[in-house]
Amino acid sequence: MHAGLPKYVPVNLKDIEAAGFQEGDEVSLETLKRIGLINPSGRERRLPLKILGDGELSVKLNIKARAFSTSAKEKLEAAGCSLTILPGRKKWVKPSVAKNLARAEEYFAKKRAAAAGADSAEQASA
Known part of the structure; x- marks a missing residue:
């Protein structure tokens, strides 16, 4: 029944860079919804955020997400960003x-x- 359904809302680093965040800004599911990078309606509104490593990031940001891809984590740590892994829902x-x-x-x-x-x-x- 659930095969093929996404578990996360994926956002690439290039999309975060293009959104124009300033140095020290917080990037979370709520801020991405507010600026229109994520559709706040439909099934996606209940899914957690996952940051993917496609692209580069040139500013230091505070990023809060449920999951990070390996390449995204490496690039964000190299850029000096602070990463916060949010806890999942309890089963x-x-x-x-x-x-x-x-x-x-x-x-x-x-x-x-x-x-x-x-x-x-x-x-x-x-």
């Missing part, structure tokens, strides 16, 4: 499964604490 989990996961995490946290306590007691006695 919905059935309440009973979430409860079991929480129990398991609590159990293993206690196990790790007990093991760490035993290791420190051995080191103190040695």
Whole structure:
């Protein structure tokens, strides 16, 4: 059903350069919608932003996106831009499964604490 549907709104570096951002400006999904680089209607309005590496960037910008391509990340770091990777949405989990996961995490946290306590007691006695 979902085959072939995009997971991100892709934006190339050449498009960001052509948009005329000034030194130190913030580039995010909201700012790109406001200037008209991204269509704020339709399915794209709910997708996260991904920066692609086609083109070059000559100004230092603060870029906030969910994902960066490898080439885009290299070019942006070379240009001195600050990159912020935004967190994704949490996957919905059935309440009973979430409860079991929480129990398991609590159990293993206690196990790790007990093991760490035993290791420190051995080191103190040695």
